[in-house]
Amino acid sequence: MDIFERIQHHNGPIGKLQHLIEGDFAFPKLEGKISNHIFFKNKELICWSYNNYLGLAGSKEVDKIDAFAQKKWGITYPMGSRMMTGDTLLHDEFEQNIADFVHMEKALLLNFGYQGMVSIVDALLSPKDIVISDEQCHACTIDGIRLHRGEKLIFKHNDIQSLKEQLQIATKHTKKTKGGILVITEGVFSMSGAQGKLKEICDLKETYNFRLLVDDAHGFGVLGPKGNGTVCEHNLEDKVDLYFTTFTKSMASFGAIIAGKKEVINYFKYNLRSQMFSKSLPMPIVYGLNERLKIIAKATHQREKLFSITKLLQQGLQERNLLSDHVDSHITPIYFKIQMEDVFHLQRELVHNFGVYCSVIIYPVVPKGTVIFRLTPTCLHTEADVRHTLASYDKVFQKHMA
Ligand SMILES: Cc1ncc(COP(=O)(O)O)c(C=O)c1O
Numbered sequence: 001m002d003i004f005e006r007i008q009h010h011n012g013p014i015g016k017l018q019h020l021i022e023g024d025f026a027f028p029k030l031e032g033k034i035s036n037h038i039f040f041k042n043k044e045l046i047c048w049s050y051n052n053y054l055g056l057a058g059s060k061e062v063d064k065i066d067a068f069a070q071k072k073w074g075i076t077y078p079m080g081s082r083m084m085t086g087d088t089l090l091h092d093e094f095e096q097n098i099a100d101f102v103h104m105e106k107a108l109l110l111n112f113g114y115q116g117m118v119s120i121v122d123a124l125l126s127p128k129d130i131v132i133s134d135e136q137c138h139a140c141t142i143d144g145i146r147l148h149r150g151e152k153l154i155f156k157h158n159d160i161q162s163l164k165e166q167l168q169i170a171t172k173h174t175k176k177t178k179g180g181i182l183v184i185t186e187g188v189f190s191m192s193g194a195q196g197k198l199k200e201i202c203d204l205k206e207t208y209n210f211r212l213l214v215d216d217a218h219g220f221g222v223l224g225p226k227g228n229g230t231v232c233e234h235n236l237e238d239k240v241d242l243y244f245t246t247f248t249k250s251m252a253s254f255g256a257i258i259a260g261k262k263e264v265i266n267y268f269k270y271n272l273r274s275q276m277f278s279k280s281l282p283m284p285i286v287y288g289l290n291e292r293l294k295i296i297a298k299a300t301h302q303r304e305k306l307f308s309i310t311k312l313l314q315q316g317l318q319e320r321n322l323l324s325d326h327v328d329s330h331i332t333p334i335y336f337k338i339q340m341e342d343v344f345h346l347q348r349e350l351v352h353n354f355g356v357y358c359s360v361i362i363y364p365v366v367p368k369g370t371v372i373f374r375l376t377p378t379c380l381h382t383e384a385d386v387r388h389t390l391a392s393y394d395k396v397f398q399k400h401m402a
Pocket residue numbers: 112113114115117138140186190215217218246247248254255256
């Protein structure tokens with residue numbers, strides 16, 4: 001069959017719903033300044049969908065920084081990949097600043113989190129090695145692992161017993177292959193809202209020989225004494241081998257980093273295909289990252305506000321039996337076991353009749369039959385936003401669930 005003919009008839013698990021979802025909760029055109037409220041189809045909505053945890057997107061201070069950098073350099077400079085013609089002192093300076101911030105020896109700036117992580121996993125592993133990942137790791141980890149030509153194991157989400165079992169299998173396997181073991185988890189899981197069990201995983205290093213890579217996309221900026229992430233929050237800098245975060249969440253920008261021991265980061269510098277064969281990040285982005293880092297380090301008030309809104313929202317959901325037990329971060333998922341058609345009714349009613357917008361996560365991101373309404377509070381949300389959202393849920397969810 002012709003390739004184009006086949007793909008037209010098999011549009012993928014989400015694509016096949018296109019006629020039901022496009023424009024409403026797939027590819028919605030959200031307009032206006034990024035904040036706690038947003039405009040959608042000319043209607044003002046409370047928006048619980050942005051990972052703008054500290055309110056940097058839409059902030060006047062950040063807009064000024066970006067406008068200054070854009071005026072100074074434009075967006076084209078430098079040209080080429082860093083290895084060839086695209087390296088600058090500013091890129092180096094930011095890498096040192098971020099490494100110091102997350103208490104790691106050295107860091108490498110990545111153009112994108114997704115591609116960066118795919119390349120990291122690819123560059124780290126030889127066919128003799130074995131990789132073990134949490135079943136809820138982000139698609140970038142899953143896709144990096146797809147490139148691995150050796151054994152791959154998965155442990156149940158945040159389940160230390162399950163990880164131990166996989167480590168036992170992996171240890172036996174690598175005795176034969178003479179390879180190593182890489183464990184991958186996250187600081188804060190974007191689906192379950194649970195923090196990764198980093199301390200317990202690090203403790204397993206006393207019994208098993210493995211390297212640990214933590215994706216802290218959602219912990220960076222939020223947790224840790226200065227927003228320096230989940231690893232610093234739990235004082236595990238000496239035990240976590242590789243720290244990864246993206247700058248598309250709390251930092252409201254582009255790019256990501258991988259940080260760790262200098263020899264390993266130096267290896268990445270010359271072996272990460274997503275960096276070596278791709279244009280380096282433009283100056284305004286790098287300048288903006290440096291300035292954002294200073295803002296994040298001082299954003300104690302924003303973090304306190306984020307935590308207080310999260311508490312209020314989660315308490316309200318708990319009283320309504322809508323909050324799952326394992327949530328211990330700002331990310332607030334509501335799990336439903338309902339038919340897909342009902343999901344669309346719920347979402348439309350919430351958006352169009354009550355002005356409440358959140359992300360809806362469906363299969364294949366979550367298992368078939370499960371749907372997540374995910375709320376991501378930010379420091380910009382107000383108590384009134386929480387009250388209105390909960391009151392809307394009382395009306396809409398009860399009606400549909402009855
Ligand atoms: C846990 C996690 N890791 C990695 C990424 C990828 O980051 P980026 O947006 O920089 O590609 C994301 C973004 O959604 C994420 O949530």
